[in-house]
Amino acid sequence: MAPKPVTSPIPIHLYPMLSALLLVVGLLVTAFFFIYEATTSTRNRCLAKELVTAAVASVFLGFGSLFLLLATGVYV
């Protein structure tokens, strides 16, 4: 059996686009989070909704910044 080359899970040339996309989505969700925090009163706020929005935003921002690092040549 010939040795199988190990490749990156996602093709390298997609990193810059992926990073931009994930960061844009992440920032939009973050914006939604802060708008929600600022516009709803203390009594009307739903903790679950806040946490879910925060989780979604952080997943997008986290992966976005990872691909930003990879795209700029900082291979973690």
Next chain:
Amino acid sequence: MGRRTRSAAAMAIVPLLLLSFFHLLQFVSSTQEIRVLSAEKRIDLTSPIARVFLTLKVENYGAPEVPEILIAFSPTESEHLAILKASTVEGKRKKKTYVPLSVSPVSSPDAPNGAQLYSVTLRSPLQSGETTTVEALYVLTHSLEPFPTEISQSEPQLVYYRDSATILSPYTIVEQTVYIKTPSSKVESYTKVEPTARSGSETRYGPYHDRLPYSFSPVIVHFENNNPFAVVEELVREIEISHWGNLQIRDHYRLKHAGARHKGVFSRTIAALGYFYWVYDTYAKHPCRLDYQFRQSLSASFKTLLAMLPPRVHSVYYRDDIGNISSSHLRINSQKSELEIEPRYPLFGGWKATFTIGYGLPLQDFLFESSDGRRYLNFSFGCPLIETVVDDLTVKVILPEGSRNPTAAVPFPVNQHLEMTYSYLDVVGRTTLVLQKRNVVPEHNYPFQVYYDFNPIFMLAEPLMLVSSVFLFFVAYIAYVHIDLSIRRPLKTNS
């Protein structure tokens, strides 16, 4: 009474003597029933590294079966010996193929004057009456001694080479010749051991007939060698594997010009003149009509160094402690990449330079998965600079975080140990396999493998770390909004 004890002692000694005599006889017979019918030794001194090609035609005339033959080296040679390769020729004429043979050092307390023996295991044992041809290549480092030891900037560099006119061997050699090839025909002096002949850049010792085992007749050749003696005193190579698709290489060099030491002041004019002639010689087709001797002598300093890098190299940098060095050229094609670098200043005898070369490589060219599920790195050992001796080579293979059980497969003996390296977004650190070898020559540029276990789930450690840090920020904000830190009494609304 006294006489009886003495005779008893004598009786005890006789069998001992006999035994040792038989031992001696056995040793002698095992080497004496083999003889070398013809031997040829070609010493190539055209570069700073001495390469010796040895061809032996060995005959077994009496011993029942000889599985291996011995090659002898003098103590100084064995100290400078970097690599010894042996092969045998199979087939005739056009269908000649070279089959490599395994070589191993032999402890040899019986060999005279501390000669070091290496045994070459033959493919099939040599039967009585048979002959075989063995070819050996060995490389000696630091065996050209500059004399005079100090030269000025425009003087030629002369070196001594010491060897023996006869081939050192544990066997009787029926006919032998030694050829010494020098870079030019400028040979100051050479020892004459008749018959000795010199034509052009080649000096011939021999043919000599029926020399006894371990016969040695020292010779010295004093000749001009204007090659820059590039010696990397210390090279630390860091190979960092990232499963996200990159192999990052960082080579830290401490380079020295190990030729004749530079004497007197350093003149930029002469250095520039030397560079001009070098460019002229390289790019103009017809020779420059200037004093050849003067021109040649200017070339004992480094102009450029050529590093052979793998193909598809990217993000190459060349810098030292104070920043980027702008004088480098990179040529890339599908087979290889050539990086031509120029040190910050011309390097003369005894001068040193430290610098770092770094580059990235695509992961799929070097990292593979074996059939048992282990991953392995397949990379070239040795120094990428051409025609360079490395005194002390350290290869650090930095594996990704979470890899376990690293094992190395290197085709020659190396020292190895494990350590931890911390890099970007690391928590537990990266397991690093360190391989160390002394006296490395270009012949060591041979692939080696590092096997390790890796679970791809560990690739998610870094993104999850980033995700959790962003999430912590959000949670902190939510907590800040929800906790009322004011000390005044809450206002009652709609009362």
